[in-house]
Amino acid sequence: xxxxxxxxxxxxxxxxxxxxxxxxxxxxxxxxxxxxxxxxxxxxxxxxxxxxxxxxxxxxxxxxxxxxxxxxxxxxxxxxxxxxxxxxxxxxxxxxxxxxxxxxxxxxxxxxxxxxxxxxxxxxxxxxxxxxxxxxxxxxxxxxxxxxxxxxxxxxxxxxxxxxxxxxxxxxxxxxxxxxxxxxxxxxxxxxxxxxxxxxxxxxxxxxxxxxxxxxxxxxxxxxxxxxxxxxxxxxxxxxxxxxxxxxxxxxxxxxxxxxxxxxxxxxxxxxxxxxxxxxxxxxxxxxxxxxxxxxxxxxxxxxxxxxxxxxxxxxxxxxxxxxxxxxxxxxxxxxxxxxxxxxxxxxxxxxxxxxxxxxxxxxxxxxxxxxxxxxxxxxxxxxxxxxxxxxxxxxxxxxxxxxxxxxxxxxxxxxxxxxxxxxxxxxxxxxxxxxxxxxxxxxxxxxxxxxxxxxxxxxxxxxxxxxxxxxxxxxxxxxxxxxxxxxxxxxxxxxxxxxxxxxxxxxxxxxxxxxxxxxxxxxxxxxxxxxxxxxxxxxxxxxxxxxxxxxxxxxxxxxxxxxxxxxxxxxxxxxxxxxxxxxxxxxxxxxxxxxxxxxxxxxxxxxxxxxxxxxxxxxxxxxxxxxxxxxxxxxxxxxxxxxxxxx
Numbered sequence: 001x002x003x004x005x006x007x008x009x010x011x012x013x014x015x016x017x018x019x020x021x022x023x024x025x026x027x028x029x030x031x032x033x034x035x036x037x038x039x040x041x042x043x044x045x046x047x048x049x050x051x052x053x054x055x056x057x058x059x060x061x062x063x064x065x066x067x068x069x070x071x072x073x074x075x076x077x078x079x080x081x082x083x084x085x086x087x088x089x090x091x092x093x094x095x096x097x098x099x100x101x102x103x104x105x106x107x108x109x110x111x112x113x114x115x116x117x118x119x120x121x122x123x124x125x126x127x128x129x130x131x132x133x134x135x136x137x138x139x140x141x142x143x144x145x146x147x148x149x150x151x152x153x154x155x156x157x158x159x160x161x162x163x164x165x166x167x168x169x170x171x172x173x174x175x176x177x178x179x180x181x182x183x184x185x186x187x188x189x190x191x192x193x194x195x196x197x198x199x200x201x202x203x204x205x206x207x208x209x210x211x212x213x214x215x216x217x218x219x220x221x222x223x224x225x226x227x228x229x230x231x232x233x234x235x236x237x238x239x240x241x242x243x244x245x246x247x248x249x250x251x252x253x254x255x256x257x258x259x260x261x262x263x264x265x266x267x268x269x270x271x272x273x274x275x276x277x278x279x280x281x282x283x284x285x286x287x288x289x290x291x292x293x294x295x296x297x298x299x300x301x302x303x304x305x306x307x308x309x310x311x312x313x314x315x316x317x318x319x320x321x322x323x324x325x326x327x328x329x330x331x332x333x334x335x336x337x338x339x340x341x342x343x344x345x346x347x348x349x350x351x352x353x354x355x356x357x358x359x360x361x362x363x364x365x366x367x368x369x370x371x372x373x374x375x376x377x378x379x380x381x382x383x384x385x386x387x388x389x390x391x392x393x394x395x396x397x398x399x400x401x402x403x404x405x406x407x408x409x410x411x412x413x414x415x416x417x418x419x420x421x422x423x424x425x426x427x428x429x430x431x432x433x434x435x436x437x438x439x440x441x442x443x444x445x446x447x448x449x450x451x452x453x454x455x456x457x458x459x460x461x462x463x464x465x466x467x468x469x470x471x472x473x474x475x476x477x478x479x480x481x482x483x484x485x486x487x488x489x490x491x492x493x494x495x496x497x498x499x500x501x502x503x504x505x506x507x508x509x510x511x512x513x514x515x516x517x518x519x520x521x522x523x524x525x526x527x528x529x530x531x532x533x534x535x536x537x538x539x540x541x542x543x544x545x546x547x548x549x550x551x552x553x554x555x556x557x558x559x560x561x562x563x564x565x566x567x568x569x570x571x572x573x574x575x576x577x578x579x580x581x582x583x584x585x586x587x588x589x590x591x592x593x594x595x596x597x598x599x600x601x602x603x604x605x606x607x608x609x610x611x612x613x614x615x616x617x618x619x620x621x622x623x624x625x626x627x628x629x630x631x632x633x634x635x636x637x638x639x640x641x642x643x644x645x646x647x648x
Contacts, residue, residue, distance in 0.1 A: 002062070003027030003049040003506075004072040004146075005163055006125050008134045008208055009042030009154040016156060016167045021047030023163035027074070027506045035063040035070055039132055039210050042154065046072040046125060053254050053363060053511060054080075059096025064104055066095075068129045071104045074159055075122030075144050076513065078250035083117065112205065115219040119250070119519055123200070125157060132210035140220040141517050142189055142202030142494030145338075145502055149197050153212020157200075160503070161338040164197055165633065171196050173630050175593065178340065178623065179457055180464045183442050183449055185342030185619040186496040190467065193339040193630075202494055222522070223475050226486045229526030230477055240524055241546040247518040248274040251365055258363040259283040259356055261512075262317065264305025266540060267367025267376075269555045270547045271515055275365060276313040283316045283361065284309075285352045305558060312552065320355050326574045334625040336507035337500060342619025344567055346500040353508035362510055368497055369517035372488035373525035375481050375533035376540035378421070379440040383484060384534050386429040386436055401426045409612040420612045434472040437484055438465070441492070443616050452598045481530025493517070571606070571614045579603060579617055582624045587631060594620070 003024030007013035028049030035046040048062040063072040080099035106114040121143035148157040171194040203220030260272045262284035286306040310317035428439035505512040535541035583599040606613035
């Protein structure tokens with residue numbers, strides 16, 4: 001895993017590439033490299049920061065140049081051995097053992113046709129000295145990031161948005177992206193927090209020519225995979241188990257120590273058990289919470305289950321207590337996350353990886369992605385229950401909603417999770433399918449979001465909501481569960497979970513691999529009908545059946561935990577003064593993006609314990625931190641209110 005950057009026909013490209021490469025040094029502390037090439041009109045500069053995982057020798061250094069091709073690459077190819085054998089049989093002679101060299105030679109032999117052959121996570125730029133073309137590529141599922149700016153026939157790119165924003169002039173905050181982040185608590189992968197910058201979309205490539213023209217293409221479509229899966233014979237339990245085991249084994253390829261995340265839940269336990277079969281005595285990292293936090297808000301008993309798995313499979317368990325100085329860590333995490341992301345799980349990932357790195361571990365496996373692909377979230381089950389709930393007579397539903405609305409979500413000393421879940425369910429249970437699914441995991445409905453932002457942004461709210469509806473409708477699937485899984489795989493997974501996993505773990509100079517987010521596992525997941533994913537009140541049922549071949553039933557059938565944080569404790573104690581400051585005098589209020597009266601209402605409802613607004617307030621605080629940093633670099637300024645004042 002590495003950091004990449006570069007410029008193509010860009011004024012001052014050498015200095016800008018150097019600055020961007022330095023800005024992603026945490027992604028690759030083991031080495032640095034730079035490449036320059038003169039074009040007829042301008043120059044090409046490629047930068048690289050190396051985190052040595054496979055082939056630790058100088059033959060794996062980048063940018064890598066051979067035979068007129070040059071590559072700067074971030075990622076891992078898990079089928080590199082198979083590709084190497086095919087290329088060797090075709091007469092290719094390799095200098096080293098890196099997957100970078102395999103990718104370079106695959107491109108030389110097959111060009112764009114090599115992309116569907118790749119199995120891994122990657123973002124790379126490859127330059128052809130003979131044609132003068134530069135091609136950018138991102139992996140099929142959006143595991144690895146790639147940001148770019150195109151301007152005047154030139155192009156600049158980097159692994160992280162902060163690198164571009166810090167080196168390229170003229171980028172300004174995109175208020176539409178901030179509105180989207182308020183809705184989702186993350187910026188969708190289709191948008192970017194800065195106008196003028198963009199994210200290369202998963203499964204696509206972009207080529208720029210010496211005359212400044214560009215062309216794009218798509219080599220992988222999740223929609224096509226889902227529709228083809230629905231038409232194919234269903235995957236059996238034995239086939240699914242074999243595919244997951246194969247993916248896990250491939251994700252262990254490394255010339256450095258590999259460990260796992262282990263929460264004691266199904267996904268991480270399954271991967272850890274499979275990894276322990278391949279690497280006996282493997283190390284795993286798990287988290288616990290401070291006693292005072294657990295008293296305030298009941299947290300999953302991860303440690304107990306993680307210890308059961310560790311003992312059963314001979315895993316060396318490392319236990320990390322989540323007890324950060326949140327006020328100190330919040331601005332640092334906001335900086336590393338690149339865009340406003342309101343999921344506190346990023347802190348957990350960062351702290352685990354920091355501890356692992358201190359112990360000499362560079363690579364960890366995570367169970368990320370299983371919930372999205374196999375319908376493991378509570379929202380999936382809740383939406384299925386909602387279909388039946390809408391058939392209940394209206395007067396009964398209204399009476400239930402009124403009774404639940406009167407219940408408090410917390411007392412002065414403890415949160416009531418079951419009441420919180422009930423209120424959440426009733427907030428969307430009566431809605432049409434797409435709207436219900438959106439409301440089951442986003443923070444506001446249309447009216448609430450419009451009331452929160454400046455009136456000039458009402459049209460932007462409608463645009464953001466319309467984008468979700470368009471993505472949800474963009475398939476021919478007639479399976480409700482798989483429609484939700486496909487939408488999650490296209491929006492929630494790359495927009496939130498893969499994003500925070502990449503940024504928070506690379507901030508600690510570690511590589512986190514996600515065996516469930518593998519093209520072969522994804523294809524298998526969409527060959528499982530929804531009635532096998534949700535059975536009765538159990539989500540992820542098909543994966544549970546496969547895991548029973550390895551795991552004990554008490555782990556497989558354990559109630560789902562949350563890889564989260566004691567958010568109510570933090571918001572009510574550690575961050576309470578900051579919340580008050582942001583609500584009353586924050587930059588987002590003073591510049592007019594957010595309405596002070598709406599923020600006061602959220603804070604009052606949360607403080608009264610009648611509604612749980614901790615996630616809303618956490619995201620607003622993280623958004624404020626991000627916007628302050630953006631404004632400090634000269635990128636602030638909300639277009640809608642440049643000539644106005646704050647809206648009360």
